[in-house]
Amino acid sequence: MKILLTGADGFTGRHFAKKATDAGHQIVPLRADLRDEAALRTEVIEAQPDAVVHLAAIAFVGHADLGAFYAVNVVGTTNLLDALALLSTPPHRVLLASSANVYGNSEHSPLSETHPPAPANHYAMSKLAMEYMAKTYADRLDLVIIRPFNYTGRGQDVNFVIPKIAKHFVEKASAISLGNLDVEREFNDIQLMCDAYLCIMEHGAPGETYNVCSGHTYTLREVIAMFEQLTGHRMAIEVNPDFVRKNEVHRLCGNPDKLNALLSGCGMPLPEPNLRDLLAGML
Secondary structure (H helix, E strand, O other): EEEEEEEOOHHHHHHHHHHHHHHHOEEEEEEOOOOOHHHHHHHHHHOOOEEEEEEOOOOOOOOHHHHHHHHHHHHHHHHHHHHOOOOOOOOOEEEEEOOOHHHOOOOOOOEOOOOOOOOOHHHHHHHHHHHHHHHOOOOOOEEEEEEEEEEEOOOOOOHHHHHHHHHHHEEEEEEOEOOOOOEEEEOOOOEEEHHHHHHHHHOOOOOOEEEEEOOOOEEEHHHHHHHHHHHOOOOEEEOOHHHHHOOOOEOOOOOHHHHHHHHOOOOOOOOOOOOOHHHHHHH
């Protein structure tokens, strides 16, 4: 299958491209800026893809340019879907990466796909707006939306918290500045995520939304304790008020039942996560 991949040079894109290539697919990276409609249409027409996996986005929640969230994540995705809808033979599947952040703060946990969204920041709001916008193309394109929960792995930028912590431990730093140490997140393996993306791309039901998650959460305190055990190093942990976001999502835990049913049908049931091994690999 020829897959047009956006965000191919990003953390997730690199891992997905390798997984898909190893599975026998042909990856065609999209090089055009999503905001450049003409260049985008030209490249899409040249590619004539069998499937599209759309990973490109402004994904760092603390990104300084708030307008970029909407210019790229919403308008850029609209431009991509417009270009795909113009093809004489539309792709068999368009997989759109949204985010679990659309759920916002909720006392209910774990969160299933039917839980009402309540985005608490511009990143999450832009992803939810993208979802609603994409549904207007449902009569022209075979769309499936994924909502990945937090994940990490080798090669992730140190702007993200787990690679940042790993780097400090590798360098045997004396101290590290972090935000809220008690937020709970899933920290899933990027390899698991990409396996799930491939299965959903090939076997997901048209028009459906899938959480990509494990249902296991950890606080940053627990993550730091694991790094200490792995390295034998301890450092001072400083809570920097500048890193504590307003409207912080305190616990983000997904219900993987829908995903697991699909993965089981693909012959690859969701494995039990092993955060310790994942952190060791990152070190």
